[in-house]
Amino acid sequence: MEDNTDDVPESQLLANETPPSEVFLAPSITKPLILSGESYTYQSPIPSQIASDLSTPCVLGVDEAGRGPVLGPMVYGLLYLPLTLHQSLLAETHHFDDSKVLTPAVRSDLMEKICTPATDLYENCGWATRMMSARDISAAQLRPHGAYNLNAQAMDATADLIRGVLDSGVNVTEVYIDTIGPPETYQKRLERIFPSLRITVAKKADSLYPCVSAASVCAKVSRDAALDVLYESYDAEGGEVAWGSGYPSDARCTNWMRGNMDPVFGWGSECRFSWGTAKEMLEGGKKLGAKAEWPDAAAAEDGPGDNMKLTGFMVGAGRGEEEGDELGTWFGRKVTEEVF
Numbered sequence: 001m002e003d004n005t006d007d008v009p010e011s012q013l014l015a016n017e018t019p020p021s022e023v024f025l026a027p028s029i030t031k032p033l034i035l036s037g038e039s040y041t042y043q044s045p046i047p048s049q050i051a052s053d054l055s056t057p058c059v060l061g062v063d064e065a066g067r068g069p070v071l072g073p074m075v076y077g078l079l080y081l082p083l084t085l086h087q088s089l090l091a092e093t094h095h096f097d098d099s100k101v102l103t104p105a106v107r108s109d110l111m112e113k114i115c116t117p118a119t120d121l122y123e124n125c126g127w128a129t130r131m132m133s134a135r136d137i138s139a140a141q142l143r144p145h146g147a148y149n150l151n152a153q154a155m156d157a158t159a160d161l162i163r164g165v166l167d168s169g170v171n172v173t174e175v176y177i178d179t180i181g182p183p184e185t186y187q188k189r190l191e192r193i194f195p196s197l198r199i200t201v202a203k204k205a206d207s208l209y210p211c212v213s214a215a216s217v218c219a220k221v222s223r224d225a226a227l228d229v230l231y232e233s234y235d236a237e238g239g240e241v242a243w244g245s246g247y248p249s250d251a252r253c254t255n256w257m258r259g260n261m262d263p264v265f266g267w268g269s270e271c272r273f274s275w276g277t278a279k280e281m282l283e284g285g286k287k288l289g290a291k292a293e294w295p296d297a298a299a300a301e302d303g304p305g306d307n308m309k310l311t312g313f314m315v316g317a318g319r320g321e322e323e324g325d326e327l328g329t330w331f332g333r334k335v336t337e338e339v340f
Contacts, residue, residue: 024108026115028129028222034073034229037135037269043128043164044115050082050126050170057083059174060165061211062158065099065219067150067180070275071246071253072227074137076130076154077219078161079114079211080172085124090210094121097213098206099220111221114214125214128164129222130157134272141274154180159193166194174198176212178205230270234260248277257281 028042050056060080067074081089090096099107113121132153140148158177166172175194179186179201187201202208206216231241244252254277261267261281271278 023104023225023228024112024115024221025225026111026218026222028131028218029225029229031229034131034133034226035233035269037133039073039131039133039136041128041130041160041164043168044126046168046170047081047122047124047126049124054169055171057173058170059083059086059176059211060162060172061176061205061209061213061215062161063099063178063206063212063216063219064154064180065216065223066246067154068248069246069253070248070257070272070277071134071243071270072230073134073223074132074150074154075219075223075226076132076157076161077127077215077217077222078129078165079125079127079214079218080165080170081125081211083174086210089120089124090214096210096217098204099213099216101207102217104224107217107221110214110217114218126165126170127215127218128161129218130161131222131226132157133269135269138272138274151180155186155189159190162190162194162197172197175200176205176209177201178212178216179203227270230268233268248275 027044030040030042033040045051046054050058058080059082060078062076062078064074064076066072094110094113096102096110102110110121113119114125114127116122137150137153140153141150162172162175175190175197177186177190177199183201183203187199190199190201191197200209205212207213227246228241231243235242242252243256244250246253248254257267257271257277258281266273266278266282273279273282
């Protein structure tokens, strides 16, 4: 199992945090879905300047926020606009850059303009996000028969976002994406999915291509807001988020996890249980979780032939039904017509 614990300096984490009172709640934030641990996609309406002529060639960028944190979702952001405005509107007029370079206040201000009718960004830019919940990321990584790793999940989220824009009728001609893993491999996979598009996958694309910079802002502001929403269930007053950035390298995060861990269930849907940080607290040398002995593990001590599996509770687990013990055969017995 991969352990995604990005080594981000705490000084950088603090510099990039947005106080809850200043986080812009974009339309991509659906509180009930976030609090329930659901993953979901938001897609903005097609901007008026593009909707008036769907043949307009458009450029599209994709980036993510929150790949490494143990707490909170990973969010993929997408933004598209007319190709002729790519540099002039995003880079020259509004000075978009990698979201990690921009201050929290600038990020929120840019996102608010993207979402506010009558602004030039709203009239010309469409955007979308894929909110990948911590619960779903972990469940996929912890599948017992073939893990669905984070790179594969990210690839599918990216493809689904692009496909959603194409299906809406927008004439996307160029796509720029910040890479996960080797850019050549990632690019070839996407080119097989979208053979008609000119696709560029590059490292640091959020610093090279304005549409990717803008997508990174959409992703980052949405993740910041989602993290604050998740914290509301612990702090109804809406004060400072005690778990900080949610990164394992952030002492506030790990301290909060140790102080707010249920010995049986661990944490809520805000936690990525597949991360090494969570697993160490639950199962490591100084584990804080309660010890649990499962029937199959206990039975394994008597020998491999008696190791109970889940199917053992459905049928006789390889033994005659009448010979099986009551626990192993209570469910799934055959019934005769006389019962009816």
